[in-house]
Amino acid sequence: xxxxxxxxxxxxxxxxxxxxxxxxxxxxxxxxxxxxxxxxxxxxxxxxxxxxxxxxxxxxxxxxxxxxxxxxxxxxxxxxxxxxxxxxxxxxxxxxxxxxxxxxxxxxxxxxxxxxxxxxxxxxxxxxxxxxxxxxxxxxxxxxxxxxxxxxxxxxxxxxxxxxxxxxxxxxxxxxxxxxxxxxxxxxxxxxxxxxxxxxxxxxxxxxxxxxxxxxxxxxxxxxxxxxxxxxxxxxxxxxxxxxxxxxxxxxxxxxxxxxxxxxxxxxxxxxxxxxxxxxxxxxxxxxxxxx
Amino acid sequence: xxxxxxxxxxxxxxxxxxxxxxxxxxxxxxxxxxxxxxxxxxxxxxxxxxxxxxxxxxxxxxxxxxxxxxxxxxxxxxxxxxxxxxxxxxxxxxxxxxxxxxxxxxxxxxxxxxxxxxxxxxxxxxxxxxxxxxxxxxxxxxxxxxxxxxxxxxxxxxxxxxxxxxxxxxxxxxxxxxxxxxxxxxxxxxxxxxxxxxxxxxxxxxxxxxxxxxxxxxxxxxxxxxxxxxxxxxxxxxxxxxxxxxxxxxxxxxxxxxxxxxxxxxxxxxxxxxxxxxxxxxxxxxxxxxxx
Numbered sequence: 001x002x003x004x005x006x007x008x009x010x011x012x013x014x015x016x017x018x019x020x021x022x023x024x025x026x027x028x029x030x031x032x033x034x035x036x037x038x039x040x041x042x043x044x045x046x047x048x049x050x051x052x053x054x055x056x057x058x059x060x061x062x063x064x065x066x067x068x069x070x071x072x073x074x075x076x077x078x079x080x081x082x083x084x085x086x087x088x089x090x091x092x093x094x095x096x097x098x099x100x101x102x103x104x105x106x107x108x109x110x111x112x113x114x115x116x117x118x119x120x121x122x123x124x125x126x127x128x129x130x131x132x133x134x135x136x137x138x139x140x141x142x143x144x145x146x147x148x149x150x151x152x153x154x155x156x157x158x159x160x161x162x163x164x165x166x167x168x169x170x171x172x173x174x175x176x177x178x179x180x181x182x183x184x185x186x187x188x189x190x191x192x193x194x195x196x197x198x199x200x201x202x203x204x205x206x207x208x209x210x211x212x213x214x215x216x217x218x219x220x221x222x223x224x225x226x227x228x229x230x231x232x233x234x235x236x237x238x239x240x241x242x243x244x245x246x247x248x249x250x251x252x253x254x255x256x257x258x259x260x261x262x263x264x265x266x267x268x269x270x271x272x273x274x275x276x277x278x279x280x281x282x283x284x285x286x287x288x289x290x291x292x
Numbered sequence: 293x294x295x296x297x298x299x300x301x302x303x304x305x306x307x308x309x310x311x312x313x314x315x316x317x318x319x320x321x322x323x324x325x326x327x328x329x330x331x332x333x334x335x336x337x338x339x340x341x342x343x344x345x346x347x348x349x350x351x352x353x354x355x356x357x358x359x360x361x362x363x364x365x366x367x368x369x370x371x372x373x374x375x376x377x378x379x380x381x382x383x384x385x386x387x388x389x390x391x392x393x394x395x396x397x398x399x400x401x402x403x404x405x406x407x408x409x410x411x412x413x414x415x416x417x418x419x420x421x422x423x424x425x426x427x428x429x430x431x432x433x434x435x436x437x438x439x440x441x442x443x444x445x446x447x448x449x450x451x452x453x454x455x456x457x458x459x460x461x462x463x464x465x466x467x468x469x470x471x472x473x474x475x476x477x478x479x480x481x482x483x484x485x486x487x488x489x490x491x492x493x494x495x496x497x498x499x500x501x502x503x504x505x506x507x508x509x510x511x512x513x514x515x516x517x518x519x520x521x522x523x524x525x526x527x528x529x530x531x532x533x534x535x536x537x538x539x540x541x542x543x544x545x546x547x548x549x550x551x552x553x554x555x556x557x558x559x560x561x562x563x564x565x566x567x568x569x570x571x572x573x574x575x576x577x578x579x580x581x582x583x584x
């Protein structure tokens with residue numbers, strides 16, 4: 001595995017944006033972060049976050065909300081940002097992601113509203129009752145192994161245990177290892193609990209930072225699978241709070257769904273760093289579009 | 293107590309907006325929903341939600357995010373809305389609230405991004421592991437009694453128990469009764485737990501609806517008080533998911549803070565209706581601005 005640093009990685013390259021006018025950025029949505037044909041929502045959020053980080057005077061996303069409007073496709077895209085307010089410690093901005101139809105008309109993919117700050121400038125006090133999730137050691141968790149060319153993931157079955165189906169291109173970008181207690185769905189035996197947990201890293205070894213946390217909160221399989229639902233669970237809205245700059249090393253992610261009602265469910269994610277700090281909290285509202 | 297209905301209440305009158313141009317609404321921020329001099333953020337959210345409900349083709353807020361930019365003051369205000377996307381079952385819009393400085397210049401107070409739908413059209417399936425909070429009966433909880441003129445609340449001490457200090461105008465609009473286990477702060481003995489729970493209603497008896505839930509999620513005292521913090525806890529961002537149309541009758545609200553770090557904390561609120569349905573979930577990111 002190549003050793004890469006922040007700024008020099010698949011994630012950084014694929015979320016890069018180029019300013020083409022004040023507040024306007026050209027981007028290319030990579031095929032490397034797709035699940036079947038859908039571009040991962042967390043990847044899109046990170047890309048938008050990078051554009052806003054350039055447009056706003058503060059470096060770090062503190063709270064970012066995205067409403068997903070239409071399905072993004074790999075290829076060219078444009079991010080337009082708006083600086084709403086800049087203050088001494090916080091600044092707020094909005095952003096829109098658009099792509100173009102065959103006839104050249106614009107199609108809006110997502111809309112983002114975010115407040116940025118400087119995590120390094122915050123006092124170091126912590127008072128928390130939150131506890132890291134209980135996840136078995138990395139080597140006892142289940143993952144997908146990237147193919148050599150990283151074009152797509154090949155399901156892996158270590159120790160004869162079941163591999164995770166449905167892996168696609170994004171599997172080659174992630175070093176994801178799921179708690180076996182939350183992958184019953186992969187062998188037709190979902191637990192019935194709305195839980196998904198695992199270890200998260202980037203496959204090329206890039207360490208986490210506030211921007212990559214925006215990807216992390218939406219990169220695990222949906223909890224709906226463990227609830228026994230089959231189908232799609234498209235995100236309507238996702239809000240992520242980045243609470244601390246993550247330490248280098250692997251992250252742990254725990255996602256919980258408590259309430260499925262009227263064809264909607266919430267997914268609450270927590271991300272913990274290698275120093276047992278709660279570094280991000282997110283909640284999304286998703287629709288359940290079932291197949292029989 | 294006067295018997296009022298939805299559409300005919302203090303809440304409806306004070307959140308009313310008048311369309312002055314396509315997508316633009318005049319409003320008057322009422323003095324009746326202030327805490328000391330600050331206009332309550334939940335009240336503002338409901339007012340913005342009403343404007344968006346007029347601008348969008350779907351009636352009910354499903355997920356609403358607000359970023360609070362500057363402190364609103366009672367008086368005239370203008371809401372400008374933008375319809376971002378209208379679909380068959382969901383529509384998405386943005387809104388901004390502005391007021392005017394003495395020199396006539398505009399000051400933006402808050403920015404909102406929201407997706408609306410039709411709660412009555414959703415299937416009636418529910419699968420939930422969420423349980424209503426354990427709150428003592430209404431008559432054993434502690435509240436504030438409105439003054440006859442409703443201009444401000446007079447702290448009440450039933451049975452000799454402590455009243456809740458800091459009550460101001462909004463106390464006259466709400467029928468709020470807090471779980472005694474979460475009001476230790478009022479007598480200088482905070483529990484140290486980031487919890488606040490209670491019964492919630494509108495003082496004039498108006499039943500809850502999806503719009504009033506936007507007020508409900510931000511109407512209790514801050515959990516920071518029970519953590520022993522003294523000062524202000526201004527909301528940076530609040531996101532509310534409305535999950536079901538509430539049944540008539542009193543609501544129960546439970547708010548939890550798990551993580552205080554770097555001068556920020558989250559407040560997670562759940563709202564339950566009289567039929568034991570989880571009708572709203574919210575999370576806000578707030579700053580702690582302490583006084584010694």
